[in-house]
Amino acid sequence: MSSQEELAMLSDAGRIPQEQKIENAAAQIYAIQAGLELGKKRGRRLIFTKSAMSVLAAAVMIAGLLFFNPTQLLPQQGTSSVETFDWGVLEPFKTLAAADIDALTLESAIRNDYVQIVNKSAESNGYKITLNAVLADENKIMLLYTGTTSDGQEVYSVNSVKLTDAETGRDVMEENGNRGGMGAHAEGTIYTWLGKTVFSLDRNKPRPTDVVADFQIASVDPGMLSKPKTGTVLSDMRYSDRLKVNFSIDPKFWELKTETLVVDHPFIIDGQEVKLAEVELSPLSIALKFTINEELKTDWIVRNELFQKLPYELTAQVGKHDIKINPNSGSGSDDGFISYFSSNVLDHPKSLRLKLNAGADREKEEYIDILKK
Structure with a gap:
């Protein structure tokens, strides 16, 4: 990665969503860097930001595109209420x-x-990447x-990941x-x-079959990771060569299709009618279309x-347990908005319910039953 690319990333970082707050400083930077990829979105789809309220009118009229930070609106902690269990060879990722x-x-x-266990590695000049596992559905691929x-190099982050x-x-x-x-470390x-x-x-x-995962690791010299200015001085950073891992995606991921539920349930936000039109259910995500x-x-x-006040x-x-589904991102669409949530569709939930809070638009809490078996 060039210095110009790094500078561009830093300059844009303030308007890109982080997935979460991570206490480790290097992990925080990584979350910002990973989120910067959202800035490459083009077209008519809109993504709004609560943090951009002070410049909202001008920014929207000029660019027609804003970014929103779901962590400003939504619960920070991502832990599931489902009882944890042994993750086997992926146990180290439980902490993450x-x-x-x-x-x-x-x-x-x-x-x-x-899940598909891959455990293939690539290494060069003291840097090594191991692709541990892959998950996928029709809508996304997760590595x-x-x-x-x-040689004493301290990992700063895996600062670049591509898939071709x-x-x-x-x-x-x-x-x-x-x-x-x-x-995180x-x-x-x-x-x-x-x-x-x-x-x-x-x-x-068409679904991808044979693919190449392409990584780059960023590091700093011994003792530098704990320095307060590490990450702000580009000359301090060291980068690996591009580390590439070839693998084939297990076709089992393409067998489960996205299920679309037509809901067409109107409700009111600030006196304006918004309708939950459809819900898309897939193994790795749940999408609510308003x-x-x-x-x-x-x-x-x-x-x-309206976007910032959407119910989330x-x-x-699942069984006798009520599981809260974490929201993770959202965007505008031609017809309104899309909110994306985590998914436990593979657990075959008996019901899925969206809560509408009490307030100016309703005297008491109400619910939209999206799925009921």
């Missing part, structure tokens, strides 16, 4: 998942054997990986898609980094206000 808003998805997938260093088709060399991610991720060491990166897919396109009235589609101020308390019943 404790800070991940998508922890429920990971736990559900691993518990239901919806779990480990980066290590030798082995035959064509093209990015497997949808054209206007995004990639996001998180990472393995427990008790500054020489090992555990990471997760998620790539969005267009499910209307629509708004035609006259509001170009009223950017109102749209932003989603609960699934």
